[in-house]
Amino acid sequence: MMSQNFETFTNIVNSSPVLTDRFSALVQDTISAARERHGVDLTIEDCTSIAELRNATLGAELDRDELDRQLQELPKLSDSKLKVDVAAGDQEAMAVALQKVNAGKEAVHHERSSEDRARRISLARELGIATPPPVQDDLRSRAEKIELLQEVKNPANRVALARKWGLL
Structure with a gap:
């Protein structure tokens, strides 16, 4: 996924103490809200990518519903x-x-x-759509596993199996 470049917005905000303070407050509120409501930690870059926050920083009235909608579209939240x-x-x-x-x-x-x-x-x-395969060998005792390993002729296979069974 390509990240967008918000260099112009950043330059405008950094050139004005009023805009810097406004953007900082909006970002802090958004990060706190995302953490409390969704258990997700956002970055400043995440917040910069939200059009509603950029618009509110530049003087538009903040539309909370639109902000929530745009938040839901962020990869971390979705x-x-x-x-x-x-x-x-x-x-x-x-x-x-x-x-x-x-x-x-x-x-x-x-x-x-x-x-x-x-x-x-x-x-x-x-x-949560892929899980490691269940280990079937837990039913065998350590002694049984060692006995089975002695029957494996190939040393590399023996070591791999011993590691898989947690014997090494």
């Missing part, structure tokens, strides 16, 4: 809500999460495919 909905079993949320995880994978250069797969797996785990 991912947080999506994760809650997926955990609740919402099939539509699951479909949206899958779409988000798979977005753009066709355009990834083959040399970056491993990185992209890792990124998608990480995102899927964050959204």
Whole structure:
């Protein structure tokens, strides 16, 4: 996702102490509200990307409903809500999460495919749609595992299996 450049806005705000104070107050309120209502920590960059905050900084009246709508569109908040909905079993949320995880994978250069797969797996785990496979070996005792390891001929496989079982 490309980040937008708000250099002109930043220059205007930094050139006026009144605008700097106004923007600072709006950002502090927005960050606090997002933390209290949604459990998400926003950055100044997140707040700068919200058009309603930029407009209010420059003198427009702050529309709280529009601010809330734009907040919900921020990736941090939309991912947080999506994760809650997926955990609740919402099939539509699951479909949206899958779409988000798979977005753009066709355009990834083959040399970056491993990185992209890792990124998608990480995102899927964050959204709660991918979980590590359950470990079936917990039913075996330590002694049984050691006995089974002695039967594995390949040393690399033996070490890998011992690590998987938590014996190393």
